[in-house]
Amino acid sequence: MSRPRQFDETDAIEGAMIIFWKRGYAGTNMPDLLDAMSLTRGSFYKAFEDKHSVYLRALDHYDDTRMARALNQMADPATGGARERLLSFFLRTEYHAAKPARKVGCFLCNALVEMAPFDEICATRCAEISARLHQALSSVLLEMMPESDPAVIKRKATALQRLYLGSHAMGRMGASFDEWSQMLDEIV
Template sequence: MARPREFETDAALDSAMSLFWDLGYEEASLARLLKTMKITRGSFYKAFKDKNAVYLATLDRYDRQVVSSTVAFLGNPANGSGRDRILSLLTKIADMAEKDGDRLGCFLCNAMADKAAQGGEIEQRLQAMALRLEAAFQKALEDDLTPSDCESNRAGETARGLLALYFGMRVLGRAGLAGRMARDCVTQAENLIAGFTASGGRVPAAD
């Protein structure tokens, strides 16, 4: 009969994520990971193989917990029009910023800025999450268009602008600045959406 695992995997990954979130990949040494995750070296290697594998597992967990729920919210018509969904998401971030500065920020944003993101499987995971968020913003925008307008539109470029604002707000929160700037970011998002909607999402004709 197999021996029971000596630790609860999800709890250990949450602890590891907190450490990576706070210190970054390089500074989160194996010794610190073992202490934070409260597991033995033997259990660590049996479950995760190495630090890189733990980092990938924390990214996957953040993807399931945060990115997937954000994508689902943006894609659910029950949450209002596409415009309302986008602005509701960004307003929620602004509210957090005004309440406590949003000092925690976004694990995905932190990971993108980390040295660990420079190539390989980690970079691929980060890009995949960012692209899923971009696609969710685009889907929300296109939900407010007529079927004929959806055939040729600039929802992609507008979605990338909204994604940049989303990431920017989370980074500003990490720096303690979002409380002053977050509402301006929401206003810029409103302007982007208004310009997109006013044109019916169409790409401007060439001169």
């Protein structure tokens, strides 16, 4: 008879997400991953296949716990006007209290840059999250500019999506996010 798990899987994946977010996939070694997940090597291998599968689970966890919440808040008219919600989305992702540290960027952006070019499974998941981001941006833009041509909305959403992802890549180097309002004014 096998013993029941002695750890909370969600907490372990949260720990994995944080260490991968801070250090990336390649920069995270097994001892650091085990420490972040509060697991022994034996418990890790009994519960999870390998480092790669945990990375994919961490990406899903980021999507479920960070990105989905941010997109839902951006879509919720009860949290403010459309432009205010859009600006809040851009600011929230950089200055949010739940972010593990400064200069870590966005976990999705980091995955797009580090893993997606070489990992088809990661690329597919990143594309799905990015598509939801694009749809949320399109929706808030349509709310802001209801008379606009759908093609214009799509192009502006694409510009905002790329601004979001690119700026977070630059944020890893310490780029400032203090001009979001002005940058959004240029596009919207």
